[in-house]
Amino acid sequence: MQDYQLYQQILGIVAPWRVEDVELRLEEGEVHLFLGHESEATWTCPECQAECPLYDHDSERTWRHLDTCQYRTILHGAAPRVRCPEHGVRVARLPWAEPHGRFTALFERLAIDWLKAASQQAVADRLGLSWDEVHGIMQRAVKRGLARRKREKLEYLGVDEKSFRKGHRYLTLVNDLTRGCVLYVAEDRKRSSLDGFWPTLTPEQRDGIAAVALDMWDPYVRSIRAHLPDAEEKMVFDKFHVAKHLSEAVDKVRRTEHKALKKIGDERLKGTKYDWLKGRNKFDFSEWRDFCRLRRSNLKTSRAWALKEQAMRLWDFCYVQAAHKHFNWWYRWATHSRLKPMIDKARMLVSHLRNILTYVKHRITNASSESINSKIQWVKYTARGFRNVDNFKSAIYFHCGNLDLSPGPT
Numbered sequence: 182m183q184d185y186q187l188y189q190q191i192l193g194i195v196a197p198w199r200v201e202d203v204e205l206r207l208e209e210g211e212v213h214l215f216l217g218h219e220s221e222a223t224w225t226c227p228e229c230q231a232e233c234p235l236y237d238h239d240s241e242r243t244w245r246h247l248d249t250c251q252y253r254t255i256l257h258g259a260a261p262r263v264r265c266p267e268h269g270v271r272v273a274r275l276p277w278a279e280p281h282g283r284f285t286a287l288f289e290r291l292a293i294d295w296l297k298a299a300s301q302q303a304v305a306d307r308l309g310l311s312w313d314e315v316h317g318i319m320q321r322a323v324k325r326g327l328a329r330r331k332r333e334k335l336e337y338l339g340v341d342e343k344s345f346r347k348g349h350r351y352l353t354l355v356n357d358l359t360r361g362c363v364l365y366v367a368e369d370r371k372r373s374s375l376d377g378f379w380p381t382l383t384p385e386q387r388d389g390i391a392a393v394a395l396d397m398w399d400p401y402v403r404s405i406r407a408h409l410p411d412a413e414e415k416m417v418f419d420k421f422h423v424a425k426h427l428s429e430a431v432d433k434v435r436r437t438e439h440k441a442l443k444k445i446g447d448e449r450l451k452g453t454k455y456d457w458l459k460g461r462n463k464f465d466f467s468e469w470r471d472f473c474r475l476r477r478s479n480l481k482t483s484r485a486w487a488l489k490e491q492a493m494r495l496w497d498f499c500y501v502q503a504a505h506k507h508f509n510w511w512y513r514w515a516t517h518s519r520l521k522p523m524i525d526k527a528r529m530l531v532s533h534l535r536n537i538l539t540y541v542k543h544r545i546t547n548a549s550s551e552s553i554n555s556k557i558q559w560v561k562y563t564a565r566g567f568r569n570v571d572n573f574k575s576a577i578y579f580h581c582g583n584l585d586l587s588p589g590p591t
C-alpha cells in the first residue's frame with residue numbers, strides 16, 4: 182500500500198484519483214501504474230461544468246508520464262463518463278492529460294521545454310519518442326498558443342519572405358516589429374499568402390497599424406492595398422531590399438567590365454567581387470586603403486558603386502522634402518550614367534519612390550527585428566530533418582511566435 186501512496190505523491194495524482202496497482206516490468210525498463218478513483222466521486226460535464234453522477238467508463242487508455250527513477254512510466258486508466266441533463270453522455274476531463282492526448286500534461290511540458298533548446302531529432306532520441314510524436318507535441322503546443330494569443334495593439338508590422346529548401350519554395354511571414362515575434366506564417370509569396378493574415382485581426386487591431394515594412398513585391402502590395410485603410414501612407418519598402426537590388430546592379434556592371442578588361446590583359450577587377458558588395462565597416466584599415474586605390478582608378482564599377490552608396494544615403498534624412506531632393510539629384514545622375522543595370526534600377530526606384538520615402542516618417546525596416554531573423558536561422562539550422570513545409574511552419578510559430586505553449590486548458 183505504501184509504494185502506491187509514494188507513486189501517487191511523486192506523480193502528483195490527487196483525489197478522487199489514486200494509484201491502485203503498480204507493475205514493474207524490469208526487462209522493458211518500464212513501470213505501469215493503474216489508476217482508479219473513489220466510487221462516491223462526482224464528475225463535471227466537459228461542456229457546461231455541471232456536476233453529474235458517474236454514468237460508466239470509457240475504455241482503458243494509457244499515457245506516457247515523466248520517467249520515475251529512469252523507468253519509462255506509463256499510466257493506465259479509464260475516463261469516467263457522465264450523463265448531463267443538457268448534453269447527454271460525455272467523457273469527463275482528466276486532470277493529467279488533454280482529451281485524446283497520449284502523454285500526460287507534465288510529460289508534454291518537459292518535451293516542450295527541451296524542444297525550446299534542442300532539435301526535434303535530439304528530443305525524440307532523448308525521450309525515446311518517434312519523430313511524429315515529437316512533431317505532434319510541437320503542433321499541439323502551437324495550436325494552444327495561437328488560441329491563447331491576446332488581441333493586442335499591433336503598431337509596426339513587417340512582411341517578409343523566407344526561402345525554404347534552397348530557395349525553391351517560399352514562406353510569407355508577418356512579424357510584429359515592436360514585440361519581435363512572428364504573427365503569421367503562410368506558404369508561398371503570392372497575394373493570397375498575405376490575404377490570409379488580415380482576417381486574423383480584430384477591426385481595432387487593423388485600424389491601429391501605423392506602418393508595414395515590405396519588399397517591393399507586387400503581390401504583397403496588392404494585398405495590403407486591399408485590406409489596410411490608408412495603405413499608401415503606411416507601406417514602407419524595405420531598405421535592405423533596395424540595397425540588394427542596387428548590389429545586384431553593381432555586380433552586373435563589374436562582371437561585364439571585368440570581361441572586357443581581361444581581353445586587354447587588365448586584371449584589376451579579379452577577385453574583387455565581395456569588395457564592391459560589402460559594407461565599409463567590413464573592411465580593415467589596409468583593405469580599405471587598397472579598395473580606395475582601386476575605386477579611384479577610373480572604372481565603370483567604381484561609378485556604379487558610388488551610385489549605390491549615394492542612393493543609400495536616402496535613409497539618413499529626417500525630412501521627406503530633403504530626401505526627395507536628394508533622390509531627384511541621384512536619379513538624374515543614375516539615368517545619365519550610361520550604366521544599363523544602374524539605369525534599370527533607378528527606373529524601378531522612381532516608380533516605387535512614394536513608399537520608399539515613407540521611411541522618413543515611420544523609420545522601420547524588416548531588419549528592425551534582428552531577434553526574429555536570428556531565431557529563424559536557428560530553426561532552419563536545426564530543421565535539416567524537416568520533411569515538409571508544415572513542420573517548418575510549426576517550428577517558426579513555436580520558436581518565434583512568443584506564444585504561451587504550456588499544456589492545460591486554452
Ligand SMILES: [Zn+2]
Nearest residue numbers: 226229265268
Ligand atoms: Zn453539460
